[in-house]
Every structure is written in structure tokens, then in C-alpha cells.
Amino acid sequence: MGQVVLKGINKFYDSVHAVVDVNLQIRDKEFVVFVGPSGCGKTTTLRMIAGLEAISSGDISIDGNVVNDLAPMDRDIAMVFQNYALYPHMSVYDNMAFGLKMRKFEKAEIDKRVREAADILGIGDYLKRKPRQLSGGQRQRVALGRAIVRHPRVFLFDEPLSNLDAKLRVQMRVELKKLHLRLGTTAIYVTHDQVEAMTLGDRVVVMKDGLVQQVGEPLELYNQPANKFVAGFIGSPAMNFANVTVTEANGSLLAENSGLRIKLPDETAQRLRGHVGREVTLGVRPEDLTVAGAADADRPCFDAVIEVVEQLGSEILLDMKVGDGVMVASIEPTVRVKVRDKLRLAMRPSRLHVFDAKTETAI
Amino acid sequence: MPQAPRPRLRLLEDERWLALVLLVPTMVLLGMFIAYPFVRGILLSVTNSRVGVPGEFVGLANFYKIFNDGIFRTSVYNTFVYTGVTTVFKLSLGLWLAMLLNRNFRGKAFTRAFILLPFIIPTVLSTFAWKWMFDPTFSVLNWLLYHFGLITGRINWLGDPDLAMISIIIVNIWRGVPFFAISLLAGLQTISPELNEAAAIDGARPWQRFWHITWPLLLPVTMVVVLFSVIQTFADFQIVYVMTGGGPANATHLFATYAYQIGIGTGLLSEGAAISLAMFPILFLVVIIQLLYIRRVEVR
16 A cells, blocks of 8 residues: 555745645555656655655645654655665665665565565666666666665655666656556656656646646646646647737637737637636647648638747757747648748647736636 | 977976976975984984984894883883773764764854864963863862862872873863864765665664764774874873873873983983884884775775
8 A cells, every 4th residue: 555645734944935735645556746847845745755854734644644753764665866875885785675674674585575676677787786886777776676675655756867868767767667567656756857747647746836736647737737837847848828918809809919810719719708808828839830721721820930940850840930929839840941931820729728817827 | 480498498398307396395395304303213213322422323222121111111001091092082072073063053163163172272272271170279170079069079180190191081082072073074974965864764773874874984084084093192292291291100101201201301312212113113003004994995
């Protein structure tokens, strides 16, 4: 079992309110990712679950028992640190065995578990080496090994991949996912990388300034962001935003600003009935923009001037000037475009996001 | 066209000559203040020279003489006790202090600077203050103990051979702890706090974390600090000279103070040199053993 419940968790550092009233139920076997920019309170939350940081108010319970006042060792959790935190003077074997030795396991059982974990992680050949004789990826595996030999209720990961190079990071990401499928242990994972969050998480918790912005499955966050921050944070390249004024003409709604004048599709218009004459923020993802053809006459279209063309092979990213603002579009790699070209682009009508210009929440 | 540099400057462009030129100041200093006195000491110790008498070569007669000298034997014994006892206390107190100072608290920087005071004050000055505190008549220690009702008469701190030894040991510990504390604190700060957190999650209790994580990682620093301290304590002079002058009845002499008393006080230069030199093989051995050990620890 490994069910973690956070109830009204707060953390104050002197006058700084680092974590604000976090409520969350993490189910057994679930992989939950906390994601957000640095200083958003995600690591502090994780450290409070680990017991490395005191809780200012609220309750944390694991499998129904409140663990607020339990020492880290009594919470039956294992943690993987950003810098691995391997004991430099111990061999790989001893690093993995340390937690079991401290818990007074039989020698034979320790040996069995260490070798089992080493097998799973493919580090069986390095058991006698010291951490500094290993590469970054190997150290990361040892850190994982140290966590899994313990068979804890919950794994805690504090940005475990951020010290690896890009290629290795992608590889380890896949292995982490496989490992979780294989072990089925509840995992709480902290990262600032939204791609890691999307790919690893069963559910993702987006945080900013100590506040939870949205909790949901990855696609839910992508398709229905609760506010402008989540919309901009999830997805790469980031969503385009334009502040527009909603106007009414001939019974249909228009969104206008200096360079944009588009007819809002019915579904969006429904939601904006009450906002006529007011300013809202329009959001559209780069991948939801296409070069407008004859068939797109009834789609919301606009004109743009290309400023930068980024060829990625599988797609082309266009940095464009639209009126006074800029937008990014991701288009088919077969389209021939060059800098300073004028282009007419169409939006996928069902993929239009609208946010309140002041509160930034989704409308 | 640029002018070719003059020949003398060109000579310095040759790395061998440049190295020699750069080494000369150090070599001169080491030669004048360490090698020359050392060699002179050896030469002196095999003569029978006294103040005003150049002396003749007498072989190892001086060494033979001092090894049969009861006071010399006491000084050797004292030096070992003095070094051993103070090092154990300085290390344990210094480590304890370093661990306390390594925590976060208000006024941390101030406290760290304050701790260094015994180390900064000139030893002779602070030792005089201690001498007053141990004075048979004016002792503030006696006054305190008396008023707390722990003693009824005066304790003659520096008049009793054992108490005098304990007194100089206390002063040496007091003076040496800051060096241990600050050096070990510097060592502690190189140990990532994450290691202790990882160990805490792994189930290690505080003393287990100290024993399995902090102590082994601090060991190289500890060895260097102990090495320095042993060398300095072994050859200590000032504290004993000021506090007891080697008394009462030569009971607290160390190598250095006895060598001074014989060589300068009595004027038997060659015998004094022999006493000083007797320290050398022991210290040499200590240094070799510890350096080998440090290397082994660092290779791990």
C-alpha cells in the first residue's frame, strides 16, 4: 500500500509563505508529478512528505496514519535526490545495502535484495566500485537502487534527472516509467521540466508561488488548462497568447486587437456571450495553427509576417509578427517558407482557449 | 620589426632557468632558517661546547648522558602524556564544537569569530592570565570552588607535580580547541547536507549518521589537523615556560623547556642541542605514519 494524503499543508519560512494550503490525495500505485518553475514550493512539499522539513500547518498521512511528527526513517519512504547523495566512501553495494543494514536485515536478505535491484537496473558489474568511478547515469541508477532495495510504501524523487545530459535524460525517463510499471510503488516526483511531467505522471500537479494551479491527467492539463499559467507552462513551444476585445457584429462574436480580427467559432462564442466589449486573453497552441488554404474559409484566420524560420526536420517552427504581437506556429515540414514571407494562418476552432484578462482563469 | 629581446631576458624564457629563479627565494629562506640551524644543531650536539667554549668533537657522549638523566626521562614521559591527553581532548571538544557551529542559528558568524579568541591572543599573554587563575593565593578557581562549598582549603595548583601537569594540560586544551573547531568546521561544511538527509531516510539514527557518514568523510581533514596539532604540542614551549618554568622540581618539563633550561639556562649548549634533537626521530615517525595514512584515506 502507499496512499498519501495532504490536507491543508502550509509552509512558512519567516515571512515567506512557501507552500499555500495544498490538498491532494495520491492513490496507491499512482505516479504523481509536481511541476512548476523554481521557487514554486514543489520541492518543499516533497521534503515535507519526506519529513526533512517541518510542516507549518496541515496533516500529511500515509495509508491513513498521520505522519506529521514521525522521523523520516519511520515513514517508510525512500527518496532519490537531485545530486544522487550517494555516500562517497562506500562502494555501490554498500550504498544500496546501507538502509537495510540500518534496519537490521539479515545479511542474506540484504544480499538478495541488493543483487535483485542491481539486476533490474543493470549495475551488477559495478557493485564494488566507488560512486566517483561511475558516470552520471550509473550514479543515478545506484541512487534508484538504494531506494528500491528498501521496498518502501512511497518513492520520492527530487528532480532526479536534472543533472544528466539531454540524451541520457530521455533514456532514464523511459526506464523510470518501466520501473514504476514493474514495481507498482506509489511515486511522487518533482521536476521543473514539463515534458518529464507529461510523460511520467499518471497525474500532474502544477504549482506556482506555493499554490496548486491545477491537478489532472497530462492530457487534461494540455487540453483544458485551468488558467493562463498552466496553459503557458504545459506544452512546447508554449501557447500563444493575444489580448483581444470581444465585439459583436451581425449576431456573431469577433475577437479584435491591432493585428487580429477573427470570427470566434460557435463553441467559443457561447462561452463569451457575457464578455462582449470586454478584454479577454485568447490562447492557441503553435501546433493548432495551420497555413490557411481554400478549405479554411470558415475557420478563424489571420495574417502574419514570418520573422524566423526554425527547421526541426519533423516540423517547422515559425516566429511571426501578428499586428503588434508575436506568435509561434508549428507547421508541416513540407511547406516552403522563408523570412519576411506574408502568410495567412488558420486556427483549429475547437482548440481555442480563452482566459479572463484580469484573473487569468479559463473561461 | 620588433627588436629581439636581450640575451639575459631570453635566458628566463627557458623553463629550467625560470624554475630556478622562482625557487631561489624559498630555498634561501628555508636554508637560512631551517636547514642551517638544523645542521648546526646536529654539529653542536656531538661536541662538548658550552657558552664561551667552542668545544671539541665528543661523538654521542651527550646523547649517552641525557639518556641516563632522570629529568630528561621525565620530560620525555611528560611530553608524551601532554601531547596524548591534550590531543584527545582537543579533538573531541573541537569536533563537538564544530558540529554545534555547523548548525544554523542566529549570530552564527559572530560566534564562529568569537570561538577563535584563545587562538588569536598571544599565547604568552593568555598563559599569564591562566597563571593568575592558578595562583595559590589569588586563584579565582579556588575562590569559586570554595564558595560553591566544594573545597575547604586552598588547592596549590602549580605547586603539586600532578596538579601542575593537569593545569598546563588544561591551558593547552583551551588554546588548541579553536584550531580544531574551526578546521573541522571547514571540513564539515564540505560534506553535503543531502548525505545526512539520505542517511536519515535510510534509517540511520543521529549517532549512526555521525559514525557512518560524517566521521569517515571528515577523516582526511581530521588527520591533517591532528598531525599539525601533535607536532606543535610535542614541541610546545610557551605554556610550560610561563606557567611552571618546568617546575615544581622539574616535574613538568617537556622536551623544549628542558632543552632550553640545559642549553641556555645552564649554558650547556651541546647537551641542550642533543635534547632538542632527541625529539626529531619521534616527530619524524609521527609525520611519516600520518602522511601515509592520509594518502590511504584519500585514495579510497
